[in-house]
Amino acid sequence: MALVTVSGFPCSGKTTRVLQLKQFLEERLQDPAYTGPQLTVSILSDDDLKIGRQVYNGPVLASVPMTDSRSEKPARQALFTAMQRQMNHNTILILDGMNYIKGFRYQMYCAARELKVRVATVYVVATKELCREWNAARVDGNAYSAETLENLLLRYEEPSSMVRWDSPLFTIPWSDRDVPADDIWKAITEGNVKPPNAGTQAVPKAPTDALRTLEHTTTTMVSAIMAEQAASGGGLGGVVHLSLNNGTSGTAKPRINLPARSITLSELQRIKRQFVTVHKKAITLGTTEKGAVDWSEESIADKFASYIEENLKP
Known part of the structure; x- marks a missing residue:
């Protein structure tokens, strides 16, 4: 349904805002006036995954060991x-964390687009001085070390409403009593669902025998055209139906319109090489064509017939 990404300095009050938002959303969903789908509001945080504060030690400060920063990526x-x-x-998922790297926020945005869910970003703002004060006052054992805190304050990449992966962006200063819950509710229930683009869609995979079928079918078609031409005494031209018996899936009979002249083997071999080169790339790297791509002998034969017609000079 929706992904709400929460971002802000460490110890800026993000979890407090998340709990405020969750309470509002659940009350709204339970309101008798609400007639939409049945939804669940969930929170996901580092604490839920038992991720300790020490993983955020980074290489910015000389006194912080480089080895510690390697634990942040996993x-x-x-x-x-x-x-x-x-x-x-069926879920409104609130991601409670610093989410301070813009590349990571973009990665989550792409994942949300692929699943076709709405997105919103909540930016919890507090001064660095307040964050230091609140971190020092923690008694739950989850305080950041002084070095880690300073490191994260330096490395933080602020969200921006000017970029698509942070939009719509809701900024909540530490001085505000409540979250802009009504505006967030509207964004995650009425906002546009952006469809996946080429960069977020899975690339269709070709079958394992596609390369063999491509090479075999095009070679057979070249031989069939030369055989038909020889049988006609060199006067082949117009619409010709080729018979390609592959011995497994039956006989493919592509239709091809040939020029009224003698066609040389070198011409057909050149066109075949060009066709195979282009389609090999599509097989090995994937294709952006919509839907399932047909790599059967019949499909390849029809495509190659059209390619020959386009590239054979009259």
């Missing part, structure tokens, strides 16, 4: 994987 990946697992059309 921690982010664990959060991303859990997000993908929980995100669906």
